Amino acid sequence: MRAVIWDFNGVVIDDEDIHGGAFAVVLTELGLELTLARYYERYLGLDDWGFFRAALTDLRGNAPAADEVDALVERKADAYAALLPADFALIDGAEALIRSTAAAGPIAIASGARRREIEAVLARFDLARCFTAVVSADEVEHGKPDPEGYRKAWQGLAAVHAGLAPADCLVIEDAPPGIRAAHAAGMRCVAVATSRERTELAEADAVVDTLVGLDAQRLWQLVAAPPG
Numbered sequence: 001m002r003a004v005i006w007d008f009n010g011v012v013i014d015d016e017d018i019h020g021g022a023f024a025v026v027l028t029e030l031g032l033e034l035t036l037a038r039y040y041e042r043y044l045g046l047d048d049w050g051f052f053r054a055a056l057t058d059l060r061g062n063a064p065a066a067d068e069v070d071a072l073v074e075r076k077a078d079a080y081a082a083l084l085p086a087d088f089a090l091i092d093g094a095e096a097l098i099r100s101t102a103a104a105g106p107i108a109i110a111s112g113a114r115r116r117e118i119e120a121v122l123a124r125f126d127l128a129r130c131f132t133a134v135v136s137a138d139e140v141e142h143g144k145p146d147p148e149g150y151r152k153a154w155q156g157l158a159a160v161h162a163g164l165a166p167a168d169c170l171v172i173e174d175a176p177p178g179i180r181a182a183h184a185a186g187m188r189c190v191a192v193a194t195s196r197e198r199t200e201l202a203e204a205d206a207v208v209d210t211l212v213g214l215d216a217q218r219l220w221q222l223v224a225a226p227p228g
Contacts, residue, residue, distance in 0.1 A: 002220065003161070003169045004101040005153045005187070006131075008111035010174035010195040012098070013121050014089045016044065022079035023051055026072055032059045044195055045175030047112030047143035048073040077114060088121075091194055093211030095125060097219070102130035104216035106161050109134045110153035110171075112143050132157050145177040147185035154185065170223060172211075179203045188223040 010016045020039035056064040115136035122128040133156025140148045158164045171182035171189040182189040191204035206222035
């Protein structure tokens with residue numbers, strides 16, 4: 001029995017541009033500027049709290065207080081909801097691969113997205129039943145590249161599937177911080193080049209251009225060698 005743990009933004013839902021736009025809206029209200037190129041270059045893969053801590057430190061030269069970050073995270077959630085189109089799309093091939101991996105073994109989500117954002121997408125596409133565990137940014141103290149989220153996802157899977165080890169888990173990611181988090185958790189990682197160039201994902205055990213055409217068996221074949 002082997003498990004797959006999915007990142008979410010840029011891996012399940014095609015919304016990284018929307019996240020970048022929502023962050024930019026909030027920073028503009030503070031008199032600060034964020035381009036989409038800068039978001040992808042510097043902040044992709046961070047959860048909302050990690051983004052505001054890093055971005056405000058970069059742009060203002062001092063670390064923000066925790067209560068300011070919490071307030072900005074809530075404001076960003078409103079901006080994201082306003083920007084997300086009613087006909088939002090999943091990443092090409094994601095739905096078919098989710099169903100394939102769920103049929104082959106237990107699967108989970110470990111994401112820097114907010115829980116309500118994840119649950120809304122899963123409900124829209126009737127995918128919630130596929131996942132044994134979901135770990136969002138709301139359930140962790142340390143976002144990626146810290147391995148906490150992936151470790152919690154493994155714990156959620158292992159609570160239902162006794163004997164499952166971290167090395168039995170394969171992560172699907174789209175950003176370098178997530179790849180590092182997966183490896184720090186003792187898991188192998190396939191990166192999909194939806195948000196970054198292939199060369200920027202070289203730390204992964206395997207890199208693919210698309211999820212289209214993959215199934216559970218092919219996914220594991222891509223990372224036949226142990227992590228390292």
